[in-house]
Amino acid sequence: MPVESIFPRLEPLLPRVQKPIQYVGGELNSQVKDWDAARVRWALMYPDAYEVGLPNQGVQILYEILNEREGVLAERTYSVWPDLEDVMREHGIPQFTVDAHRPVAAFDVLGLSFSTELGYTNMLTALDLAGIPLVAADRGEEHPIVLAGGHAAFNPEPIADFLDAAVLGDGEEIALAITEVIAEWKDEGRPDGRDGLLLRLAASGGVYVPKFYDVTYLPDGRIQRVAPNRPGVPWRVDKHTVMDLDAWPYPKRPLVPLAETVHERFSVEIFRGCTRGCRFCQAGMITRPVRERSITTIGAMVDQGLKESGFQEVGLLSLSSADHSEIGEVAKDLADRYEGTNTSLSLPSTRVDAFNITLANEFSRGGRRSGLTFAPEGGSERMRKVINKMVGEDDLIRTVTTAYENGWRQVKLYFMCGLPTEEDEDVLAIAGMARRVIQAGREATGRRDIRCTVSIGGFVPKPHTPFQWAAQCDHETVDRRLRALKDVLRSDKEYGRAIGLRYHDGQPSVIEGLLSRGDRRVGKVVRAAWEDGARFDGWTEHFSYERWTAAAGAALAGEPVDLDWYTVRERDEVEVLPWDHLDAGLDREWLWQDWQEAVDGTEVEDCRWTPCYDCGVCPTMGTEIQIGPTGKRLLPLSVV
Amino acid sequence: MPEGPAPAPVTQRLRVRYAKRGRLRFTSHRDISRAVERAVRRAGIPVAFSAGFTPHPKISYAGAAATGVASEAEYLEIGLIEARDPARVRSDLDAALPAGLDIVDVVPVRQGREGDAPVKPGAFADRLEASEWRIRLDGVAERDAAAAVAAFLGAGAIEVERLTKKGRRRFDVRAAVSALQAEPGELDRRAAEAADAPCAILRMVVRHTTPAVRPDDILTGLRQVADLAPPSPPLVTRLAQGPLDADTGGLTDPLDPDRAHPGRVTEQPPGDDAGAAGGPVLPQSSGAASADVVSACS
Structure with missing residues (x-):
């Protein structure tokens, strides 16, 4: 045809x-x-x-x-x-x-x-x-x-x-x-x-x-059972894990558009998976175990990708790029190789530690040195223990001090609001942290033009994470806490003007929460919202909270459940979750235990460097951690 | 803050004529500038960079046809840190650009005699005194177009209104037009003659003035003087830009003053439906159109 x-x-x-x-x-x-x-x-x-x-x-x-x-x-x-x-x-x-x-x-x-x-x-x-x-x-x-x-x-x-x-x-x-x-x-x-x-x-x-x-x-609306309805269909469906990233060196020939797009660079995934164990992070939970791409494959991909595309920037992607076992060598060797070619390197998703400043210096050799981004995610020490983001405030201050000493002028900090067990004071602690950052920068440099931008996203509990049972914070509370933080920063004569605050209101997160942890009944809501004109819901200018609440109200009218039931309700251990038959490899008991430990503020270490804590992924999926070092280095390319 | 050695100086400047054809006419000027920068890197052309924290390749553009407007004659200038054979640059750069963004001609900037002041920036743009345009009007009969053209040419002044960067402005479009004629759709007369699928082509030479008089403004003027209202979006192509020849009313090649040697580096066009460009309107047109340039009415 x-x-x-x-x-x-x-x-x-x-x-x-x-x-x-x-x-x-x-x-x-x-x-x-x-x-x-x-x-x-x-x-x-x-x-x-x-x-x-x-x-x-x-x-x-x-x-x-x-x-x-x-x-x-x-x-x-x-x-x-x-x-x-x-x-x-x-x-x-x-x-x-x-x-x-x-x-x-x-x-x-x-x-x-x-x-x-x-x-x-x-x-x-x-x-x-x-x-x-x-x-x-x-x-x-x-x-x-x-x-x-x-x-x-x-x-x-x-x-x-x-x-x-x-x-x-x-x-x-x-x-x-x-x-x-x-x-x-x-x-x-x-x-x-x-x-x-x-x-x-x-x-x-x-x-x-x-x-x-x-x-x-x-009768109360919870799921009773999800079961196959014909022979030959398995009870559980497994996720797929590619076990040798060097065997799949894609993209080889990146697409280069004529139109302007959000990322104008050649990106290479330097590893997949993350076992830092941040409890809010669905990506980190569902992509385990860590599988590194070797330094030599990374080097070859960057070389080919730049030649094929003509891009001027290379992004080394992963969920926490500084954690690659040979990131120092990758950074130095690529910086050496492309010195003087006006090719810039970027490393999104870095963690807060001083080593990253060394990396950042390497990456910006001879190029711009505009801003550095860190993600403490939680404003207070207690909050960071709950989410297992193991960053001490003193560590952060030491790191930013090094950054400012090395010529950086602006630091961007990412946080979340609405995290489980969060209180007002946890969010207000963000202001204290930002103040110390500015103070440290001024002391380290003797200058006043030090800036810090605080970006805050609303937390949405996601399936296959320890927070899958958590009650999502209602948007009124999120908005109130963010307003309080804004007021504190605004009234700060000494530091307030050096601190920028960026956040969105809490309503879109509620709908994201509905769609994230919803079951099949939510399909009627999606359809009703779409029929009412919902398009591009990830775009502020297109999103309408009222449209979604109206759709949820109408589509769930005959059900014992509603928008709140899906979002701000905490689940208990025995409740059948809509995705229980879909297997990311994570042991359900381990997830529950991690959730309990979260509430207690007990941290868990990364299994790349400490013994296995039995999250379940490797034995269930027949996979294993694949990390270097390989001990290899990149050779300079012959000049074209 | 990082400090490196000063960037390598420009040792050769090349003037490049390029075309945007077919569906590539939907590129904006920014799209083209990104595509050219990447093509220059892929082709290994030793472009010079500006100094500073965000070095930019030394590529500058003389005007640019609007998004949606095709062109046979756009110009840019590129500074190299090592001299290259212009013919080689033409073919390498053309090969590295997507089909439809085509390099037509590459000519080294002619240096003044020793001791002369270097050519000032902007000097080249000054050569681009006027553009020749072709506008295809689907659904418009040639006689209607011709009547509108006659009314337009007969008018003393035609004021149109348009939103410019400086706000809504009224300006005369008649004075900028040095030639204007209507003709039937060239390659598909049968369709043009069929009552249900008429098509007319307008060809015109318009001086570059301030505010700029665009083909759209001419169409607005034609609508005002003769109610000419094309039922579908017109297809606009710039055929040439250059100095206006007072004798013929046509345009000459703006790169001619740079041609130090007689040997020109010009693309050999595959087909030449712009052959009609040899008419009275455009004596100098090297504006070879590829098969991509839609002249025939659909």
Whole structure:
């Protein structure tokens, strides 16, 4: 069946929309493969605007891995802004890929990468524009398999009605395995239709097919049981873990857009996983164990990626980049290699310790030295013990003092508000910490132009973390504490003007909380909000709290549960959680114990350097910690 | 604060004519500037950098066609720390840029005689006195376009209003227009003649004035004098920019004064549907259009 490009119909309409370049494709290193030569065709979607979605590592990696295979084709699609959505509806133009502008409905799979739950409504827009029935049960053999991945897919229950399948964990290997299953099923003449394919995927144990599980509820609204409803479907679905990052050195040929995007750099993941054990951090819990990429592979990827892209900046990504066992060598060797080439290096996600200043100095050699970012997360020592963010205030002061002595003028500090057991004084302690930072900077440098920016995010309890049982803090309390902090800083004559405060109000976090820990009943809320116009919920200018509360009120009217039940209610140990049948490898008893220890303020060490504390991941998943040092170094590149 | 050695000085300056064609017309000026910087790095062209904490490559642009407007004649200047063969720079840079952002011509800036003051910045921009534009109007019959053109040319002054950076302004658009004509859609006369799919092409030479008179403003003027109202967004292409030849009313090549040697480094165009550019409006057009430039009516 020939699939034609919709571009000739789209092009004359593009002058009517904002930033039309984001819809024309043609990125450097993008590719268009022959449609008819492909046995399996993937449409990969990042359900947010192009400027956010294009740089996404997960999509770029899968795009490249799938397209490298013969007989497999992958194209990308992103959320269109409401102005183009209106134009597309007016002219009957379907959701399209940016590579060859093919209609998304023509593909075998629509794979969505959910970094955040706030992209759920954008998925519904895309399905609707694509002409794919919103509800999975209404789809026929001719429709793509709608498949979710990414961190939010570790609890896909709120969108279970709309998904055919979900995968947990690293996508590289499972995407290829799914491709094989689909190819065989098509080659065999699609036995047993759509359900035949879904059953094959479910039976593999690595793909969650929501429709093959029944959820029953207790009269009080809690879940009674989640159970497979047909033979051959496993009780639990496991996450996927790639065990040798050096064998998967992607992206090799990064996509370079014409349009401006949020990250204009070449990013290399230097390791996956984190065992620091910060209790609020879903990423750290669900990506265990730590698997490092070796210094030599990092060096080769940076070299190739820069040549292929022409980017001027390299980002060394991970959940806590300074923790790589050879980060000092990586930093020094890369800085040596690119000295004098106007290539800058950046290291997002660093922890608070003096070693990071050495790294930062290395990275900014001959370049800018604008600001350093640290994330103490909690304002008081007690709060940091609860969340297991082991940073002493004196350590922080020592670190920033070193930073200021080394020529840095601005320090950015990240915190959260609304953490479990938090009291007003814990948030007000942020002001004290910021004051000491400024004081230390002025003393160290003898200057007055020292700045400190405090950024505060609202805490949202996430599945598969020790805080999955916690009551989320209501938004009124969060807002009150933030206002109090602002007042304290504003009235501080000596330091207040040197301290910047950035925060958002608490309401969006409540909806994120609903979508994070919701069950299948929340699907009705998502749909109602979407029908009422919810789009781009991660964007302040598009988000409407009133729309979501109205949708929750209407959609849950006949249920014994409501918005508060999902968010500000604490769960007890025996309650069946909506994601209990989805296995991130974490032992449930260990999580509960860690939750209890959190309340007591008991800390837990990183298992990379201390004995295993039995979180359960390695034995359950058959994985192990993979860290260096390798003892190798990077050689300078021969000058071009 | 970090202090390094002073950046290497510029030893060669190249003037580059480039085109933005087809769907790449939707790039903004900022998009183009990022794409060029990256292409320069990928192509290994030894660009000079400015001094300071955030060194910038020495690439400057002379004006820029608006987002959505295609162009055969955009210009930039690039400073190199080592001299390079302009022909090689043309092909390397062109290969490193996405198809549709195409390098047409590369000419070294002609240095004055020894002892002369170096060419002042801005001097090149001064050569760009006017632009030649082609506007394709789908859904407009040629005779309607021609009637509107006649009314436009016959008017003494035509004031239009537009939001500029300095706020809403009213200005005359007639005086800036030194040539304007209507013609039928060239390559697909059958469609143009069909009653349901008419198409007209406007070609014009417009002087660069302040405030700038854009093709859009001309269309506004045509609407005011003759009710010409295209049903769909017009497709605008800049065919050339350069000094205005008072005798012919056409444009000359702004790079000519820099050509030290007779050997020119110009892209050989694949097709040449802008061949009509050899008409009275544009005697000097080296504005070869690729097949990407849509001239035919759809």
